[in-house]
Amino acid sequence: MRNTMAAGLAAMIAMYFLGGMSARHEIFPWPQLSALRKMVGGEKAAAPSRYTFDDKGRLTGDESKTPVTCPIQTDRTAVLLILGQSNAANDGGQRYRSNYGARVVNVFEKRCFIAASPLLGSTDTKGEYWTLLGNNLIASGQNDSVILAALAYSGSEVARWATGGDLNPVLVDTMKQLQDAGYRITSVLWVQGEKDLVIGTTAEAYQEHFMSMVDTLRQHGVEAPVYISIASKCLEPSNGGFKEHIPDNAIVRAQLALSKSGHGIREGVNSDALLDADDRYDDCHIGGTGAEKVSRAWMNLLRGDRRLETRDNPP
DSSP states (O other): OHHHHHHHHHHHHHHHHHHHHHHHHTOTTHHHHHHHHHHHHOOOOOOOOSEEEOTTOBEEEETTOOEEOOOOOOTTEEEEEEEESTTTTTOBSSOOBOSSGGGEEEEETTEEEEOBSSOTTSBOSSBOSHHHHHHHHHHTTSOSEEEEEEEEOTTOOGGGTSTTSTTHHHHHHHHHHHHHTTOOOOEEEEEOOHHHHHHTOOHHHHHHHHHHHHHHHHHTTOOSOEEEEEOOOOBSGGGTOBSSOOSSOHHHHHHHHHHTSOTTEEEEEEHHHHOOGGGBTTSSSBOHHHHHHHHHHHHHHHHHHHHHHHHHSOO
């Protein structure tokens, strides 16, 4: 009896390890058993969603969007190309929508939609503050219409945007689509750096990759100023970050140097300094109070630079 039990136990252990190895390495009999299960039970249907994404996780469709005729660009139209990682993408803690109907739009693949979070063209489906910026620009009287061209990828490092990176062709395609739609980009807004701080990108490498991206913009006819934010803060391992933030770091030094390097590059909003702990809903991503702060800061920055341009280039 004992021999029978021992043999049975040994067989069970052998089957357990055989099954585990088979599943892990996709060897017989796991693939065959999996295929048989799918044939008998069928594939589990995906839960219905209003959202669609491309193979890089970028939001490409949202059934709630309201399509409109794309506004004609005038000298009082802001066309903002939004680039970067999660704090430029749809990872905000507050959603917004246009207060001015078709005067604030999200343009994507040569089609326009009344701007509302989340924006087509960037990753994820939470909130963002660019629509609020559009509302503020119109409310301030600076612009009559605002075109938001969103292209931000959560967790992206700067190297992915440089020549040879996987996001560089997407950037080129976005610029071409905007040009085909009759739009001339008036400002490029870059919010990125947190990922590079975590992975240890050097200041020199950051500057090299960023300038490669700027070269791509210039080679495709974008003459607009490129605003580089001072952004490196994303805390806690749950966000892929550190426990504490050191303000003087390689990424910030690179960003500050780039903002003073010429080439049409200007210093953007310093979210590291501007936002306190309560402005980030998870110690990294921007919540409602933070959205109000950064959108106001961007508005003041763009308004101040517009006044300088008007003074230097009177009509």
